[in-house]
Amino acid sequence: MTIKLIDSSPALTADELDKIESKLGITFPPTLKSVWLANNGGVLEGGRRVYQSTKYENDIKYFLPVLHAKNAGTLTVDTFYKALVYEKKLLPENFIPFAIDGGGFPYCIERNEETVYFCDLENQEENLLEPDLDSFVGKIFTEDEAWG
Template sequence: MDNFILTEKKITNTELETFEQEIGLTLPESYKKHILKYNGGTPEEKDCFDEKVIAHFYPIKYGKYPLEKSYKTLKDSLPQDFLNFAYDEGGNPFCLNLKSGKDYGKVYFCALDEGDVEAELLADSFKEFMDGLEEDPDF
């Protein structure tokens, strides 16, 4: 896995559990491990998935615009039970589908600048998403 820069203060397991309770959704284990290790930030080198460049991952609890705040802002614009965990340079979110069932844990890209939000499937899991990150070919 790539190193991350511009991360926030590390969160505890208790703070992560509190976040899950606040949003009423259960996070995938691979995402929990990631957020406990980095808490937001930007991939240092591999920041691109399927030609979509990640500008930043949202931190939980800390920073100017933590996930709690951005989730409340975007919740009604996104498909039900989607959690925006990162965004591209245009502010379009990368999301986890946290609805229980066969699509739980899948990663989607949601373009918000085209009126209706269309969720584009990127990966079957957060781990697959992270493992598939590559260097931006245009950088």
């Protein structure tokens, strides 16, 4: 799996990831950990991107950094997870947000099965997109590829 992110937040260490897992009381899937250690969030190279399958078409604004948000107003996994799971109770504890769309709705990975979901918070729907992160990444296209 290759995800090329640009404009990433400052790098984080494996030790910092371990501390966040402990703080949140969860374990991140290994595939997601490797993405975060390579790039602490950011936008996909090549401009605005679209996830496209036979059933869904969603834009991807950016991949969330775990910590150290580069810009004010950028959500982090740490704060977004706490807000959606513990404070607002909009997501189950086993859903870890890793990216958001233009409306601020999260793409989540289910931490045990590692399936990818798009969570429509407004309608309280969890839409299964792909069986794993590799499949999800394989269906991300530029706007021109998706709609051109």
